[in-house]
Amino acid sequence: MKHLAALPRPLRFFAEPFENWTAGACLLTGVPAMIGTTRPQSLARALHGFPWLLHAWGALLCLGAVATLFARWRIGQPQTDLGYRSARSLEVVGLVTLATATTVYAVAIMAVGVPGLAAGSITASAAGACAMRAWIVSRELKRERQGTDV
Amino acid sequence: MSNVVPIIMSVFGGGAVTGAVSAGRWVMDERARRHAEKLASDEAPLKQQSLELRNAALADELLKDTIKVLRQNYAELKADFAQYRREAEAQRQRDLQEHQRQRQLDLDELSRARVQIGELHQEIEDQNATISQLKFQLQAHNSGPGL
Numbered sequence: 280m281k282h283l284a285a286l287p288r289p290l291r292f293f294a295e296p297f298e299n300w301t302a303g304a305c306l307l308t309g310v311p312a313m314i315g316t317t318r319p320q321s322l323a324r325a326l327h328g329f330p331w332l333l334h335a336w337g338a339l340l341c342l343g344a345v346a347t348l349f350a351r352w353r354i355g356q357p358q359t360d361l362g363y364r365s366a367r368s369l370e371v372v373g374l375v376t377l378a379t380a381t382t383v384y385a386v387a388i389m390a391v392g393v394p395g396l397a398a399g400s401i402t403a404s405a406a407g408a409c410a411m412r413a414w415i416v417s418r419e420l421k422r423e424r425q426g427t428d429v
Numbered sequence: 430m431s432n433v434v435p436i437i438m439s440v441f442g443g444g445a446v447t448g449a450v451s452a453g454r455w456v457m458d459e460r461a462r463r464h465a466e467k468l469a470s471d472e473a474p475l476k477q478q479s480l481e482l483r484n485a486a487l488a489d490e491l492l493k494d495t496i497k498v499l500r501q502n503y504a505e506l507k508a509d510f511a512q513y514r515r516e517a518e519a520q521r522q523r524d525l526q527e528h529q530r531q532r533q534l535d536l537d538e539l540s541r542a543r544v545q546i547g548e549l550h551q552e553i554e555d556q557n558a559t560i561s562q563l564k565f566q567l568q569a570h571n572s573g574p575g576l
């Protein structure tokens with residue numbers, strides 16, 4: 280909350296820039312995958328025979344990205360403590376969803392073989408970053424809830 | 430490649446469980462937020478009314494105090510003005526008496542001056558008569574025998 284107050288209002292949305300850009304990229308990737316126009320070849324190969332999983336993966340990406348972006352937007356708005364907590368809970372939901380979807384993608388890329396290890400590691404690091412950030416925010420929220428309960 | 434599907438399914442499963450738990454917590458937080466906002470919006474008119482009543486009571490109290498002070502000031506001013514009028518009237522009477530006394534003194538002085546003037550006129554007439562008599566005697570003396 281303190282680092283947000285130090286930022287000008289237009290920049291508060293970008294207080295955690297990696298989340299916004301990652302979520303934006305996931306949204307751009309997820310929409311075509313969800314509607315079935317374009318899909319990653321590695322994932323299509325990995326999930327051959329399970330086309331509905333590809334749609335679910337795209338939907339998961341879109342859901343996580345929208346939740347993360349919406350949560351970041353709400354965090355930047357002036358609000359009550361409960362509103363701030365709710366927005367960060369939604370951020371955790373979005374990040375967990377993004378972490379799941381990017382982990383699936385990373386597994387699919389790495390399953391291609393040795394050439395996919397480098398690209399898969401980048402996607403896996405994105406998944407790890409999302410998961411780590413979700414864990415950090417969850418810990419903060421847990422402490423706040425316990426403080427409120429006490 | 431066929432071994433990938435179970436891994437992906439397990440990742441999906443794990444993500445779904447974690448996501449569901451996170452979503453549940455978010456729903457609880459969101460409900461708490463909405464409940465607090467609803468409570469605040471429900472209490473807002475009562476708080477506003479309470480504030481208005483308190484302000485009205487304060488204004489009434491201030492008005493009463495103001496009227497009380499104004500009355501006290503008016504009574505003090507009235508007493509001061511009555512005192513001033515009494516003192517002014519007494520001073521006026523004293524000035525009038527002093528003026529009359531001075532006027533009487535002036536009149537007395539004037540009367541005395543008039544008497545003195547009359548006496549001086551009489552003395553002048555007497556002196557004139559003496560001068561005329563002496564002139565006559567001088568003429569009679571000058572026209573006598575032997576000259």
